[in-house]
Amino acid sequence: MTVRYFEDFAVGQKYLGLGGCAIDAAGIKAFAAAYDPEPFHLDEATAERNPALRGLTASGWHTASITMRLLVDSELRPAGGILGLGVDEIRWLRPVRPGDVLRIETEILELRPSESRPGQGIIKVRTTTFNQAKEPVQIVISNLLAERRAA
């Protein structure tokens, strides 16, 4: 797959993920046990009784981490790998439930040279995570480092 330098990116370009990630109850509970052990992420009966959730849902941080995995495996291939400086926004739009299959699409929003790192640029991207019904479940806007082509 083509590796891209900062100069190869342009605002408005879209990059697809190359695969999907299937979600199951065991995976939701395992992530939650390690990182987000609220009872409604660990137990179906507790989750059913929660009026905001109405059933087992993945931790938002699980969805965000899966999204990163799909991004690393996507067509977006900045030289040097994907190294994030930070995130401008995450919105969790819909619950992620057992049986869902998540896919991503990433759009380039902004490009700017790095002031502190002359050999690198910063690309701002919006990554939307969709379920199998093509409904968006999460949007994340992040700032990634990309190497510049040697002069």
Place this chain on the structure above:
Amino acid sequence: MTVRYFEDFAVGQKYLGLGGCAIDAAGIKAFAAAYDPEPFHLDEATAERNPALRGLTASGWHTASITMRLLVDSELRPAGGILGLGVDEIRWLRPVRPGDVLRIETEILELRPSESRPGQGIIKVRTTTFNQAKEPVQIVISNLLAERRAA
């Protein structure tokens, strides 16, 4: 531990995490293998050669997930558990490396009633994650749901 309702929170209150989370190379690599499989999160030699990293570092999403775990275990105990609507910002300020021990402090930034959910309010919090040298490694600003006290 006291469970707090929306009315019990006030802007400027600070809540401490009750424990620390020790980081080791095996944990960094295991998280990265699942969610952020860039070579510089998986292999010490590759990480040493990366001029922006100069050694093995945790995925930012690993730091964010550990921060969520420390938040769930912290003095901040909104009734109904911690349920995030989204994140306004994440900044990864310093690398997180094997041997680090992470702790958190959370400050209440804003409080507002939920327009769509009459029984709930939204609390905006800033959670700072520190290493053992008390240097901040991550800041995250997030919006959490909290139940209102029954009238």
